[in-house]
Amino acid sequence: MTPRTAPSTAPTRARLIASAARLFRENGYHGTGLAQVLNDSHAPKGSLYHHFPDGKSDLAMAAASWVSHGMIGIIDDAFGDATSFAGGATTFCYKLAKLFETADHWQACPISAMLFDGPDNDDFRNHADQILSSWSAQTAKHGRRLGMDPAKADAASELLLLTIQGAWTLARARKSADVIRRIPIHLYE
Numbered sequence: 115m116t117p118r119t120a121p122s123t124a125p126t127r128a129r130l131i132a133s134a135a136r137l138f139r140e141n142g143y144h145g146t147g148l149a150q151v152l153n154d155s156h157a158p159k160g161s162l163y164h165h166f167p168d169g170k171s172d173l174a175m176a177a178a179s180w181v182s183h184g185m186i187g188i189i190d191d192a193f194g195d196a197t198s199f200a201g202g203a204t205t206f207c208y209k210l211a212k213l214f215e216t217a218d219h220w221q222a223c224p225i226s227a228m229l230f231d232g233p234d235n236d237d238f239r240n241h242a243d244q245i246l247s248s249w250s251a252q253t254a255k256h257g258r259r260l261g262m263d264p265a266k267a268d269a270a271s272e273l274l275l276l277t278i279q280g281a282w283t284l285a286r287a288r289k290s291a292d293v294i295r296r297i298p299i300h301l302y303e
Contacts, residue, residue: 127165129155135177138228139220143174174228175241181224182245186252188213193256199267200302202256203274207298210278211291223282250275277301 124132133155137146148170152159166172188209196202213220229242250271257267277297285293 126155126157126161130157130162130165130173131176131180133157134173135181135224135228138174138177139181139222139224140227142227142231143170143229143233144231148173171233171237175237178225178228178241178245181228182248185224185249189249189252189256193253193260196256196260199257199260199262199270200298202260203253203270203301204298206253206274207278207281207294210282211285211294214282214285214291214294221282221286223279246275273301 130151134146134151137150137154140146141150148162151157151173152162162173163169166176189206192206192209193199193202196205210220225242225245229238229245250268253271253274254264254267257270258264262270274297277300278294281294281297285291
């Protein structure tokens with residue numbers, strides 16, 4: 115499951131979040147204006163502050179949470195039928211590589227553009243930490259389900275996340291998702 119832009123019939127809040135998530139990933143936090151989000155979401159001008167009283171920062175936090183929910187779905191899909199952690203990780207990397215190739219706004223970690231490129235504040239860093247930790251925890255949960263010792267599942271999940279973060283950057287520099295696809299070769303062979 116991948117988050118997509120909300121259809122114009124979706125509730126205003128959902129449209130704002132979906133548009134903001136895409137625009138923040140494409141342009142970064144500072145490169146995205148609220149007028150752009152309103153225009154892209156076809157939302158009435160006053161609706162943004164109605165749904166997000168603190169404006170852009172509230173919207174970025176909500177968009178990051180929404181994207182994170184989609185990433186958890188991708189993790190679950192990748193590991194759902196896996197018979198080993200390496201098998202699930204391989205499927206996960208292939209899914210991320212496909213997103214990198216087919217969606218311009220997935221050519222970097224979706225959370226980095228929204229939260230790390232945004233204002234330098236504890237709320238954004240803490241939210242990013244919670245999100246990235248939830249991805250690692252969900253992956254570790256699948257590792258334990260597949261018979262891994264809890265400590266080993268935690269370590270393998272953290273290593274996978276660390277490697278994916280670096281691979282996103284290298285893939286972007288090389289303009290090739292092959293870097294992401296090769297992660298399992300480096301980790302499991």
